[in-house]
Amino acid sequence: MDTLTHSLSGALMARATARPGQALSQRERLLAGFLAAAFPDIDYLLFWFDPARFLDWHRAWIHSLVLLPAWRFRLGENPQQPIDAVGVSASESSHPEPRNADRYIEQSIEWLAFKAVERAFADAGGRMTIHRGLVYGMLPIILRLNQISAIRRSMFRFRFLFAILAAALITGCLDTERPLALGTLERDRVALTATVAQLVVDLPVAEGSPVTKGTLLVQLSDSQQRAEVERAKAQVVRTKAHLRQLRNGPRSQDIAAAKAQVAGREADLREAQITAERNQELIARQAVSQAEVDRTKALRDAAGARLDEAKENLNELLAGTRPEEIAQAEAELSAAQAVLAYQQALLAELSIVATRDGVLDSLPWNLGERVTVGSPVAILLAGKAPYARVYVPEPYRVRINKGDTLKVHVDGLDQTFDGTVRWISSDPAFTPYYALNARDRARLMYLAQVELPDSAARLPNGVPAQVEMP
Known part of the structure; x- marks a missing residue:
């Protein structure tokens, strides 16, 4: 019209x-x-x-x-x-x-x-x-x-x-311009989320600032988690000492005490045996009762049992620690160390750091707010230079492959950039090709990403861009 x-x-x-x-x-x-x-x-x-x-x-x-x-x-x-x-x-x-x-x-x-x-x-x-x-x-x-x-x-x-x-x-x-694929400049969007519900206690970097990998972006409250880490460290120390004790074996003092106990048990046995023999002679002359004889025999047998127990304790000390006990202590130490590592990882996650070089795009939570589990606490635009996210018309799809170099125009700039195709979709962005006839298929669009050189690092996101078709 x-x-x-x-x-x-x-x-x-x-x-x-x-x-x-x-x-x-x-x-x-x-x-x-x-x-x-x-x-x-x-x-x-x-x-x-x-x-x-x-x-x-x-x-x-x-x-x-x-x-x-x-x-x-x-x-x-x-x-x-x-x-x-x-x-x-x-x-x-x-x-x-x-x-x-x-x-x-x-x-x-x-x-x-x-x-x-x-x-x-x-x-x-x-x-x-x-x-x-x-x-x-x-x-x-x-x-x-x-x-x-x-x-x-x-x-x-x-x-x-x-x-x-x-x-x-x-x-x-007549239009003598080359066909163009239209789109905008974009960067990879990285959302850093919270793993625990804690208060935001520090925001050291302002929105829009360039950051490098490892830069602290958001600090959450970590006092409670630090206490958990200290408790896990104490458990590791305890299990290490127990394992070292088992590997060193019994002390010489313990062995000497066990030998002395064996000697004492032997003396008790000799005394009980002498008493029992004397009562046996007296019973023949009817000087003691049968009950007294029986009692002295029981004391003799008990003294013998205590002597056997003391000897076994001494033998156990002399034999040293069993290998199974050492293996059990080693397993307990590994479990304690794993708990410590887990608690330390939770502590580290309370410090939100940049995982890639880029620009800090936004901080959804304010200072003093309590974040929720799984919510993003920092949005990072990764990459030094942006890429052109464009829609390639269907007739030019077969001419473009990953790694091809194409001319990129950015609105507001007379300069053109040599971009490299880093990805192009194999499926149309909207309607599948088999649902259209040959005439309508020419209107299909394929999403593509054209990486710009480092000289375009200062260009912002969202700016319209056009890519010349081959």
Whole structure:
């Protein structure tokens, strides 16, 4: 509708200024046709007064066919006066009409010229350029001047002139720029999350600052976790001492005490045995009771058992620590060390550090707030230079491979960068290819990432970028 209203506005002005009684020179008619063709874009004036109203009215009723009849009444066209197919009234000139063959040729040339202009704008992508106003304003007037002059002069001369002018205008409308893949500059977004719910006690780096790997970004409260670490360290010390004790074996003092205990048990046994033998002799003379004899025998047997126990304890000390006990102590030490490492890792996670070189993009939590488990506490834009995240049209997908070098343009800069394709999708970004016919598949887009050189390290994220297609 935009293209149609521009062209019809210029053509209607050309017809109106071609009526008899119009005292307009060719320069004035040219200017009038140009202004009429550009009139549908007069709503750009609203932008200087109210941008919101401009967005509401842009390409609205003034770009519709409803406005075209208003041109007729505005220009005061007489409906009683017949006008031919190219805008000339029947009483305009007293000169005879050209021959039917010449008339047919002129109308054919006019039709082909309009089709050529239409195709030129279709190839150019329908972009709004100054050539549009020039073509839509000048072409109807040139056509009209060609017909009037053909009656007065040689048809061949002005047909040749018309062909040159039309070719020049169409050439000016052609788009000679290389095809582009559009997108924006981006960096890898790294979200650093919290593993525990603790208070934010320090924010040493401001948002937007460049950081290197290992830089402290956020510090969470670690007093409770430090106590857990100290307890785990004490457990490790205890298990280490126990293992060392088992490996060293019994002390010499313990062995000596065990030998002394064996000697004491042997003395007790001899005493109990002598008492038992004496009572056995006395029972024959009926000097003691049988109960006393039995009691002394029991004491003798008990003394013998205690002697055996003391000997076994001594043998155990002399044999040293069993290998199984040493292995058990070693396992306990490993478990205690693992607990310590785990507690130390939890302590380290309370200090949020940069995992890559880049720029600190945002800090979602304020100082003194308690973060939640799993929530991001720092957003890092990694990488020295950004990459262009663009959508490659389907016809150019087969020409691009990983590692190819492409020209990258950034809005606001005259400089171009040599980018390297680091990744390109094998699937279209929106509709799968098998759901479309051959014509619609040309509209598919493939997401690609083009890495920029280090010279573009200062470029910000989000800036529009264009990549030239091979």
